[in-house]
Amino acid sequence: MFLSAPFMILEYAFFQNAIIGSLLASILCGIVGTYIVTRRLVFISGGLTHASFGGIGLGVFLGLNPVISAMVFATASALGVQWMSNRGDVREDSAIAMFWTLGMSVGIIFSFLTPGFMSDLTSYLFGSILTVGSGDVWLLAVLTLIVSLIFIFFYRQILSVAFDRIFAHSQHLPVNLIEYGMMVIIALTIVAVLRLVGIVLAISLLTIPQMTANLLTHSYKRMIFISILFGWIDCFCGLFASYWLNVPSGASIICVSILLFVTIKGLTLLRKNRKNRQPTRHTSI
Numbered sequence: 488m489f490l491s492a493p494f495m496i497l498e499y500a501f502f503q504n505a506i507i508g509s510l511l512a513s514i515l516c517g518i519v520g521t522y523i524v525t526r527r528l529v530f531i532s533g534g535l536t537h538a539s540f541g542g543i544g545l546g547v548f549l550g551l552n553p554v555i556s557a558m559v560f561a562t563a564s565a566l567g568v569q570w571m572s573n574r575g576d577v578r579e580d581s582a583i584a585m586f587w588t589l590g591m592s593v594g595i596i597f598s599f600l601t602p603g604f605m606s607d608l609t610s611y612l613f614g615s616i617l618t619v620g621s622g623d624v625w626l627l628a629v630l631t632l633i634v635s636l637i638f639i640f641f642y643r644q645i646l647s648v649a650f651d652r653i654f655a656h657s658q659h660l661p662v663n664l665i666e667y668g669m670m671v672i673i674a675l676t677i678v679a680v681l682r683l684v685g686i687v688l689a690i691s692l693l694t695i696p697q698m699t700a701n702l703l704t705h706s707y708k709r710m711i712f713i714s715i716l717f718g719w720i721d722c723f724c725g726l727f728a729s730y731w732l733n734v735p736s737g738a739s740i741i742c743v744s745i746l747l748f749v750t751i752k753g754l755t756l757l758r759k760n761r762k763n764r765q766p767t768r769h770t771s772i
Contacts, residue, residue: 509722517715538590614685614737
């Protein structure tokens with residue numbers, strides 16, 4: 488009875504949705520986040536995360552579904568950054584900064600213009616397990632299925648672009664098409680996990696589990712599976728901590744993920760030091 492009491496929350500529908508959503512988000516972010524970390528697109532992803540706030544504010548003002556409008560806004564921003572970067576007229580970091588600030592500015596303006604109080608604003612900014620509904624779960628499920636199939640059928644092409652786009656060009660692969668497609672997938676993934684971790688911390692779910700997995704392997708495929716596992720552990724423990732401590736789920740999930748990273752990093756350093764301290768054996772001739 489004592490052991491089962493803390494898990495009574497699993498009987499509630501909202502927490503069941505949050506658990507299922509976190510599992511789907513872990514799979515989705517594990518796949519997409521590995522590409523982000525490998526291609527060093529963390530800054531771009533951070534810009535798209537904050538740019539999506541423009542779509543949320545616009546959707547609330549127009550009475551539309553904020554998640555759908557955020558997807559449209561984030562996708563347009565992703566394509567805009569990729570297009571400006573490919574043209575070479577504007578530096579990539581400058582293009583990111585422009586869309587980053589544009590999205591936040593548009594979101595703030597329309598949030599203030601919306602009559603009444605935007606009650607679920609904090610859930611979009613910081614995440615909340617109470618706002619994860621069945622619609623969010625279905626959205627994550629469909630997007631996870633589509634992204635998984637894309638990576639299964641085009642794994643070698645995506646892998647080539649992720650590690651060396653010049654080599655991919657030499658193999659006559661559609662590099663630009665793959666890059667544009669991956670930017671759209673990154674934008675959609677970011678918006679899909681907003682309810683769970685929020686705008687402020689969404690990028691962490693796409694990077695920290697992958698960083699942790701990279702401590703244990705350098706294989707792209709194994710890194711995907713290990714980051715999915717670590718992401719699920721982070722979300723599961725973070726959701727329980729969020730409920731018990733009555734804090735935003737995004738913050739608790741990220742704190743757990745960083746704690747896991749520090750723990751594994753410490754263990755790998757300890758193992759490395761022990762290995763270096765072992766005396767070398769000299770064989771006599």
